[in-house]
Amino acid sequence: MRLSALRLSLLAVSVLPALVSADWYEAAGQAVLRAGDKVAARKAATEDAVRKALLYSGASIRTVQQVTDGLLTQESMFLHSQGEVQNVQIISETEENGYINVTIRADIYPDQNQCTNLRLKKQLLISPFVIENREQALVGQLYELDQASTNLFIQKLEESSSSSLLKLLPHPIRQQELSYADRGALQRNYGGRYLLKASLADLSLGERVGTNWTFWSDPDRERFYQLQLELSDIQQHKILFSQTYQTSAVWDLRETTVISPKTQRFWHTDYGKSIARVLNAAAQDVEEALRCEAVLADITLVDQHKVLLNLGSKQGLNIGDELSILYRRQHKDSFGQLQDQLTVSELKIKVTELTHNNAWAQSVNMDLLANVQVGDAATLVSNSK
Incomplete structure (x- = not known):
């Protein structure tokens, strides 16, 4: 799978002289091209790029969908929002391996409520993801999807994060509640105050989809992917962010086909592409939730x-x-x-x-x-x- 490279450049531009100035940020975004719908894919890729630009500027990303609902054309997007982003220009667009890649320049105004400690980085401990029902991984032999999801999530978070230092723990933390002693040991041993835990709650196959009923091939079926994620402050013993992400895609491989989640072949399937988009969104949500926390x-x-x-x-x-x-x-x-x-x-x-x-x-x-x-x-x- 080709991962989009994040490229950011900053040019100070005075938009309203003597009143307020905006900065131009350049960022790259990516989205899956589904059923040939380039308009929808371009919009999703632009939204991805705007989120990344906002994260690096220190502004809020919670209204990106509203921000990107402006007039979108091949060349530029003029935004109706009066918020932090006023104009987005698409400066390049490519199509490759079932993805639309766009590079944008976003005109971002300073956030008056920006975090005061944004410069300092937080140590984030990441517990390896776990598959809750391993029998659901039987078709395709996807038993390594938890490890592959962990690695891709970390890569996506490194792309979008400017406020955290990541440390992968050697073993998953399965306890629902950590004791005071356990939380203290984690901080002493790994130097982190913030902990991310995640599980793959659903990898099951759904009903038959499409018309693939030929005798030499199994029928296409829908396959689900549900990610449950929790970010906590283990020092203060409180949950900062908890979210469930769900997606699905057609699983068009035979039941006897073995495909490793650690291969490019897997991530080029529709199912792999859908998972990658979920992990990208989850990584950006974690960055948003963590960046204003105290160091x-x-x-x-x-x-x-x-x-x-x-x-x-x-x-x-x-x-x-x-x-x-x-x-x-x-x-x-x-x-x-x-x-x-x-x-x-x-x-x-x-x-x-x-x-x-x-x-x-x-x-x-x-x-x-x-x-x-x-x-x-x-x-x-x-x-x-």
């Missing part, structure tokens, strides 16, 4: 008026960044379960030394940090740039 640095060492943080240049921290210290205390919730409680203190620290993974920060007023303990946290309050 917290754990304090791993306290030395009089300075502390060592487990956050570094890899996450986007800079020399001179100022952070607030948060006291971390344990308490029991109404169910008797241990939870962390963070309380913002009046103490401020500034980054003075920086490595790839860590940073030293000292008290702004050179006060002794006597009440600060290992395990407390810090969060960005201002940027040096």
Whole structure:
């Protein structure tokens, strides 16, 4: 399967001088060409590209469908929306391997409600996807579809994400609820506060479709793909995003045909193309849900008026960044379960030394940090740039 490459360029363009300026973003999008309907495929590919441009600009992507309902032509799309996107131009379009690929330039206005900590990247732990009913994978021998879906989802998220660092866990997490100890162990061992879990809930075959009843071939059947996805903050023990995605496509292979989900042949089938579109949408939804979440640095060492943080240049921290210290205390919730409680203190620290993974920060007023303990946290309050 050919995956669309994301190309972004930024040109500052003054659209309304002295009032507000917009930026041009260039992005590539892709959509499956179904039944020769190029108009529908072009619109879907344009929507995909607009979503990517919005993500990289830091604007909201929740109204992309409304945004792309403007006047769409081969050359450009003039939008009726008065929101963040005012104009989209299609600058190139190609058709290849059953896909329509478009490159657009989008005129995006700054979002006044943009996240303040968008520059810093969150560590996202990804639990490998699991097939809930493995007998549904029998036809086609699709037992590796969970692993293949995981890999493609990660690739799609890397294409669309500017706010997260991804880490694939070695084994799936199957527990519905993680204990306080389990959540703490995940954070200590893998350095991530956010966890994504997903399962393939339905890979079943439906009724016969079409007229393929020849004696040498099995009848074509509809095949389903249902993805259940959950994004959670394991430190605060809360669900940030939960969604079920469903699609289906004609399965026109014989029941005895074996096709590996790790091959290009599988992803060139209508079923594979439909799955790829679902995974692309899911990746962009996860990015949207995660990007405005807080980035917290754990304090791993306290030395009089300075502390060592487990956050570094890899996450986007800079020399001179100022952070607030948060006291971390344990308490029991109404169910008797241990939870962390963070309380913002009046103490401020500034980054003075920086490595790839860590940073030293000292008290702004050179006060002794006597009440600060290992395990407390810090969060960005201002940027040096």
